[in-house]
Every structure is written in structure tokens, then in C-alpha cells.
Amino acid sequence: MSDVMDFFIEKFRKNLELKPEPSRYSSPRPYRNAMVSFRGCSIYDLEERKDILVNEAGLNPFLFRADKIPGCDLLSDSGTTTMTTEQWAAMLLGDEAYGSNEGYFMLKEQIKDTFGNSWGNGGGSAPGVNEDTFIFHQGRAAENAFFSMLSRELRKKGAVEHRPLSTELMPELKERIQSRADSIAGEGDAPYYIIPSNSHFDTTEGNVEDKGMVPLNLPCREHLENKEDFDFRGNMDLEELESLLVNEGGRVPLVYLTITNNTGGGQPVSMRNIKLVRELTAKHGVPFFFDACRFAENAWFIKNKEEGYSSVSIPDIVHEMFDNVDGFHISFKKDGLVNIGGAILFRSGTPFDKLYPDFREELTDYQIMVEGHPTYGGLAGRDLKGIVVGLRTVTRRDYLDARIGQVNRFGAKLVESGIPIVRPVGGHAVYIDVDKFFDGASHDVEFMGISLTALMLIAGHRFCELGTYAFGKFAGGQEIPPDPRVNNVRAAVPRLAYEDQDLFSAAEAMKILYDDRDRIPGVDVKYGRELKLRHFKSRFTFK
Ligand SMILES: Cc1ncc(COP(=O)(O)O)c(C=O)c1O
Incomplete structure (x- = not known):
């Protein structure tokens, strides 16, 4: 009897010790949900999101109402953590x-x-x-x-x-x-x-x-x-x-x-x-x-x-x-x-x-x-x-394994769809390489990161442009790109907030854009091009 148990203990342990891979889970998350928050909007409200995007937000993700985002809000990993019951108790x-x-x-x-x-x-x-x-x-x-x-x-x-x-x-x-x-x-x-x-x-x-x-x-x-x-x-x-x-x-x-x-x-x-x-x-x-x-x-x-x-x-x-x-x-x-x-x-x-x-x-x-x-x-x-x-x-190892493992799986899912990302994947976010995403595109690629984040909002997910618009500047009548050049769209994963299913659905929406990337237009800046920290404030329209 005890031999059977020891036999399986050995098997279970071996399984846990296998190197984690993006597509397999041998261990559960080191926590479980103690509270969840239902959305007040639906992933099917595509037309409503288009309306908000154009008429309220001027295609700027920072200006888009969070309560109308049914999918992953990956604008930032900052201040978006789900706190633990221990924290709430304290x-x-x-x-x-x-x-x-x-x-x-x-x-x-x-x-x-x-x-x-x-x-x-x-x-x-x-x-x-x-x-x-x-x-x-x-x-x-x-x-x-x-x-x-x-x-x-x-x-x-x-x-x-x-x-x-x-x-x-x-x-x-x-x-x-x-x-x-x-x-x-x-x-x-x-x-x-x-x-x-x-x-x-x-x-x-x-x-x-x-x-x-x-x-x-x-x-x-x-x-x-x-x-x-x-x-x-x-x-x-x-x-x-x-x-x-x-x-x-x-x-x-x-x-x-x-x-x-x-x-x-x-x-x-x-x-x-x-x-x-x-x-x-x-x-x-x-x-x-x-x-x-x-x-x-x-x-x-x-x-x-x-x-x-x-x-x-x-x-x-x-x-x-x-x-x-x-x-x-x-x-x-x-x-x-x-x-x-x-x-x-x-x-x-x-x-x-x-x-x-x-x-x-x-x-x-x-x-x-x-x-x-x-x-x-x-x-x-x-x-x-x-x-x-x-x-x-x-600093708990199990927390960090789960956290960084999840960001890595999200990155692997995007790569699987052919989407170019900065590799290796970092700790808190996946960065989509906008220059490579539109590599060989026939149209003007200035500020295409803004176009991507706008269209992702219609799909119901919020990403953030951290590239030629966020880090470049307009001075002396001309656009000065960041030096060294950075042109990414960032998907920052909030801590303890989403499950892989949520992130994978965002990756699927991004794949839809990638497959038809030739149809994505650039943007005109309607307001704020010359301002400091302009990506927080600007407004755009599609060309
Ligand atoms: C590396 C780094 N430094 C500073 C800050 C600013 O911190 P806060 O958002 O709390 O003002 C951030 C925010 O994202 C950051 O990522």
C-alpha cells in the first residue's frame, strides 16, 4: 500500500520538477481567488467601444473609460495589483x-x-x-x-x-x-x-x-x-x-x-x-x-x-x-x-x-x-x-514563478501567432515590436503603435504605445524620434488580476490585426503633438 503512495509521490514530484513550458501547467497557482469583480460591459459591445474610442477618447487609450473594457486592461502593471486577503486584513x-x-x-x-x-x-x-x-x-x-x-x-x-x-x-x-x-x-x-x-x-x-x-x-x-x-x-x-x-x-x-x-x-x-x-x-x-x-x-x-x-x-x-x-x-x-x-x-x-x-x-x-x-x-x-x-x-518564490511564468506564456502565445515581440520576454510585460509588426508595409509607419492600441480597444483590450510617440518629441517644427530608437506597444500584466484565458483572448485579437496588418492606417495627431509627456494627453484620428 505505502509502496503505491511512494511510487506516485515520486511521479508527482518529477512532474513538478519538469522545466515549465509555455503550454503546460504542472503546478497550480500558489493562491486562489478570494473575490472576483464582474464586468459591467460585454465583449460583444464592439460598436459602443468604437463610438467611445472616436468621440470620447480621440483614439488615446489613456482617455478610454476603463469600465467599458471587458477584456484585459494591460495599460499598466502599476497600481493595478489585486491585493491579497492578508493585505486587506492589514x-x-x-x-x-x-x-x-x-x-x-x-x-x-x-x-x-x-x-x-x-x-x-x-x-x-x-x-x-x-x-x-x-x-x-x-x-x-x-x-x-x-x-x-x-x-x-x-x-x-x-x-x-x-x-x-x-x-x-x-x-x-x-x-x-x-x-x-x-x-x-x-x-x-x-x-x-x-x-x-x-x-x-x-x-x-x-x-x-x-x-x-x-x-x-x-x-x-x-x-x-x-x-x-x-x-x-x-x-x-x-x-x-x-x-x-x-x-x-x-x-x-x-x-x-x-x-x-x-x-x-x-x-x-x-x-x-x-x-x-x-x-x-x-x-x-x-x-x-x-x-x-x-x-x-x-x-x-x-x-x-x-x-x-x-x-x-x-x-x-x-x-x-x-x-x-x-x-x-x-x-x-x-x-x-x-x-x-x-x-x-x-x-x-x-x-x-x-x-x-x-x-x-x-x-x-x-x-x-x-x-x-x-x-x-x-x-x-x-x-x-x-x-x-x-x-x-x-519575494516569495512561488509567487514570482507564477507571475513571471504567466507573462512568459502570454509572450509565447503571441509568438506562436507570428507576432514579433521583444525577446526574451521581461518580467512584467510583453512588448510588441511595432517596426517589425509593420515591416515591409506599403504605407507610412509613423505612430503605427497608436493605430494598434486603438484597434485593440475595439476588440475589448487595452494596450499602451511606448514607442515613437511616447518617447519621441516634436521640436523646432520637426519630429525627433527616441534615441536609441524604441518603438513598442506594451502589454503590461497587472499582478494577480488575470488568468491565462484572459491574456490568450487578447493575444488572439492581436493576431486578427496582424493577419490584416496591411489594412491598418496610420494616425493624424489632432491635438498635443508638441506637448511634453504628450502620449498621456494627445488626440488622434485614423488617416
Ligand atoms: C521604472 C519606473 N519608474 C518610475 C515609475 C513611476 O511610478 P508611479 O507610476 O508610481 O509614479 C514607473 C511607473 O510605471 C516605472 O515603471
Whole structure:
């Protein structure tokens, strides 16, 4: 009798240990639905969606009413997480005291636990004194505060001498910085400071530029060459970074890595690349920060794809990643598994601390003015408790296996239909390569990503253009495409919200468009082409 059971235990275990493939499930999701939300609209309301799309939304997915989307809303994975029952329970126990609420202290403890013991130690019983954790209502508010303070601190250091870029810079790099600086300067002073990153997210880029600095993307060669078998396409190009630091280090207040690299395709950064960036920045005395929105997903890729990490736990990998940086900002709306929240965190005794000794004190004042006291910073006490539980859940290996496995299966389904996507698939989204989608098309392909997202809305699914419209700009009477060129339509998968059936139906709708792609027209921009962050606001019509 027991032999039979042992026999099947062995068989079941073998089945679980088989390498996951897009088309097979050996294990169930590590959670089950505790609540569902029925739609108030039907997938058959095609004419109604056409009417809303044209007459209300001007073909812009951001302006399309969410309650009329019966399928997958893949506009963003940010703030769209389905929270767990544990999170809702914790939120009911929210402490809504005006200062020093219970959630703040729990969050500081959880930060130590999640990111390592050198984080979350300041403030505490005397909040505001040497505070190292600055809570904001979302990531971009944190970025805005960060760059407002940074530009203030840089101005304090005195006026800069506006000299030309060094002739020793790698020529192609120099040209890129110059053309970006020229497009920012317009009639005004040429910007002096440069903020390099593997790739800035659009709001980070907007905040850097708004403070008169040049946001510079240095994605690795493998990414630019579209190497589909390279696992860490989020890496930074170290040769270009070194050229920049050696020749223009004085113009670089800090270096960034965005983990994972949302703009570049949700691609992870390897531990090796993180450590090499740390080495270079340390050598040149330049601070190093993360934009850490999807830190846990990045850690999963290190565990599963980077040599030497398969037996290291996700929490230990996260600690090792964060040991390298002076600070980070984060939108908890991604890997905090919540619907709202963000933060800036600093480690004490770092080069950043030494270069800008007043920074944290001034940031505290700024935070009080725009968000609230450091112990709640723009969030309700209950929100802080939701983040605490979210941070505890997000580094679970079973959660990350299910999450990243689902995004991967969705990508595989699109590939199966012949649709060109950025490969390998990243952690939170599938990126459809718009240039390849329309490769060989007989018509003008400018802004075809907008056409795709509009037609997908009629099918009942919402995707997002992150390409020549979102990242390009219209200046001096002409269109300037993003450099390096990116032209994707992104399907960002909300966490814990959809099942594979939903995503596969979206993939099928995309296949219908792909099969008849020659019939898809471009768009005319009716409003907003010249505006900053224009993809959020513009209106279009089909040509
Ligand atoms: C990499 C990255 N940084 C920053 C942000 C901004 O965060 P938030 O939406 O909370 O303002 C996002 C949002 O998607 C992001 O993906």
C-alpha cells in the first residue's frame, strides 16, 4: 500500500520538477481567488467601444473609460495589483494617527527585512532626524522631490562653467549627449549635468529634464542588437559609462539603474552588471541609485538565469543587489503589490551622503510641504500596512514563478501567432515590436503603435504605445524620434488580476490585426503633438 503512495509521490514530484513550458501547467497557482469583480460591459459591445474610442477618447487609450473594457486592461502593471486577503486584513487595522502611526514603524522594519539591515534605520523614535525613508504617494512624486532637491544642492555648489563636451568622449556618445542637450536647451542655457541610466522611465526622464539636466540612456549593446538569447538585456553599457565618467565625471551627479528596465522591454539587469556599475561609480566617486520599482522580478531573473545564483534565495539576492547602491526610489505600485505608494530611501555613510550632507534634511522639509510628515508622507496609515504585507509577499518564490511564468506564456502565445515581440520576454510585460509588426508595409509607419492600441480597444483590450510617440518629441517644427530608437506597444500584466484565458483572448485579437496588418492606417495627431509627456494627453484620428 505505502509502496503505491511512494511510487506516485515520486511521479508527482518529477512532474513538478519538469522545466515549465509555455503550454503546460504542472503546478497550480500558489493562491486562489478570494473575490472576483464582474464586468459591467460585454465583449460583444464592439460598436459602443468604437463610438467611445472616436468621440470620447480621440483614439488615446489613456482617455478610454476603463469600465467599458471587458477584456484585459494591460495599460499598466502599476497600481493595478489585486491585493491579497492578508493585505486587506492589514489595511482594516490601519492606524490613522496624524504622526508616527503604527504602519510607519512596521514599514521601517519591513524595509530592513526586504532590502537588508543597512536600510530603514534612520528617523524612528525621532522621525525627521536623520530620516532615511521618505514616503510619497507614488513613484513620480518621489522622483520629483528627489530631482528638485538635487538641483537645489547642485546650485548651492556654485555656478557652472558652460564649456563644450570633452573631445575624449566616445564620438557616438558625445553626439547623443549633444543632440539631447540641444533639444532641451531651446532658446535657453545648454544643460550642464547629465544623469545616465540603463534607460530612464518616462516620468524619471521628464523629472530630470524639468530640472535642466540631460537624461542619458546607455542600454547595453546586446539590447541594441536585439540579441534574443541574451538574458540580461536590461544591463547598462559599461564602456560608454566609463567613457562618460572618465571624461565628464564632474557633470554626473549620480548614475542610475532601472530594475527591471521598463523602457527597454521590462528586461532584467544582472548582478554582475550591478556590481560593475558599482565599481565604476565608486572609482570615480559618483553616487549610484536604483529606480527599484520591479526589484523582486529582477531578483527572480538573477536566480533563474545568472550563473551562481540558482541556490541563493530571492530575499538574499535582493539584499545583495541593494548592498551596492547609495539609495533608491521606488513606486510600491509595482513590486510593493499595492494600488498606491512610493518612497525614496538612503543608506547612511555613502558617497551621496558625503557629497550632499544637507540633502535629507531639506528633503524632509520639502516632503512636509508637498506630501506630509515623514511618518506618513502622502499615504493613509492603512496604505502603509498594505505595503508592509505586499513587500513580504512579493519575494516569495512561488509567487514570482507564477507571475513571471504567466507573462512568459502570454509572450509565447503571441509568438506562436507570428507576432514579433521583444525577446526574451521581461518580467512584467510583453512588448510588441511595432517596426517589425509593420515591416515591409506599403504605407507610412509613423505612430503605427497608436493605430494598434486603438484597434485593440475595439476588440475589448487595452494596450499602451511606448514607442515613437511616447518617447519621441516634436521640436523646432520637426519630429525627433527616441534615441536609441524604441518603438513598442506594451502589454503590461497587472499582478494577480488575470488568468491565462484572459491574456490568450487578447493575444488572439492581436493576431486578427496582424493577419490584416496591411489594412491598418496610420494616425493624424489632432491635438498635443508638441506637448511634453504628450502620449498621456494627445488626440488622434485614423488617416
Ligand atoms: C521604472 C519606473 N519608474 C518610475 C515609475 C513611476 O511610478 P508611479 O507610476 O508610481 O509614479 C514607473 C511607473 O510605471 C516605472 O515603471
